[in-house]
Amino acid sequence: MASQENGDVPAGDVEQHVVVPPGVSISALLGPVDSVLRAVENGFETVDVRVRDEEIVLRGPEADVSVAARLVAELIDVVAAGATLTADVVTRSIEMLATATAASTRPSEVFAMDILSSRGRTIRPKTVGQKRYVDAIDASTVTFGIGPAGTGKTYLAMAKAVQALQARQVSRIVLTRPAVEAGERLGYLPGSLSEKIDPYLRPLYDALHDMIDPATVPKLLEAGTIEVAPLAYMRGRTLNDAFIILDEAQNTSTEQMKMFLTRLGFGSTMVITGDITQVDLPGGTQSGLRVIEDILTGVDDVEFCRLSSSDVVRHRLVSEIIDAYSRWDVQTSSPDGGHRGSRDRQHEKGHRR
The missing domain is CATH 3.30.1370.10 (K Homology domain, type 1)
Structure with a gap:
């Protein structure tokens, strides 16, 4: 210049x-x-x-x-x-x-940071928060992406997983999420067990089809190069040489979160995403994502990235809606902090790094 x-x-x-x-x-x-x-x-x-x-x-x-x-x-x-x-x-x-x-x-x-080029377009971070999140995934074995809807938590993690697979940094991708509602309503849904659970995994399939030629996705799934499964299927396994993503982690219990994190094997990377303001667990069940930072503080090679409404990359109204709900949570919280939104913010403020 x-x-x-x-x-x-x-x-x-x-x-x-x-x-x-x-x-x-x-x-x-x-x-x-x-x-x-x-x-x-x-x-x-x-x-x-x-x-x-x-x-x-x-x-x-x-x-x-x-x-x-x-x-x-x-x-x-x-x-x-x-x-x-x-x-x-x-x-x-x-x-x-x-x-x-x-x-x-x-x-x-x-x-100007390229993560993945697919089907004529390039996936890049669009905010400073997203850039820091992507950098954290590169630098850490376990990364937590915590933030509201529309901040690219899952999408960017998926892009990094596909990038790692294409670069032969890992031999497979494992995508999982808890099927909380399916646990209560499974018997009322038609079809086999996989057909009943499929709707809860559909967002992961959608992201995959955005990043990989749809014609090759079934072959990769059949070969086990890409695995999409409910969280319950992770129990008892050790995942080596894999890029593992846990989506909607706010709907894990503390026991499920521990079970998932201890699946980590050699040569693997884990990314855990979730929004602690949208917990769908039954009453009385504590979200594993809400307490995990307290548990893992001081553990090396674990990074927590918090995204906010300023990192929303959907319609501008999504960011404004998130901020409006945050203000409403503050206004309607009880003095003792009984409102869930108030507790979430107090937890985030007290334990932000």
């Missing part, structure tokens, strides 16, 4: 030129129908943004122009890495720069 000051600007304003390198497509930087350019303008209302040949010209108050220039430089790095820019990437990048510190993750480090 090259910049220069131009004195021919209104008093109090500055002008900065950001040169787009020859290897970066200006059209990719501006986005379809200039959607990226419009998003930059919307994010900096005091800055005039213009395109002049192979330059982005920024004019306005010095502090705002400085941040806008950093943003454009980050977007250039994202495009140079082969990633596609969208208005959402711009919005999230502005949020990152607004809260940036010396140790902060740069937007280009998030949006």
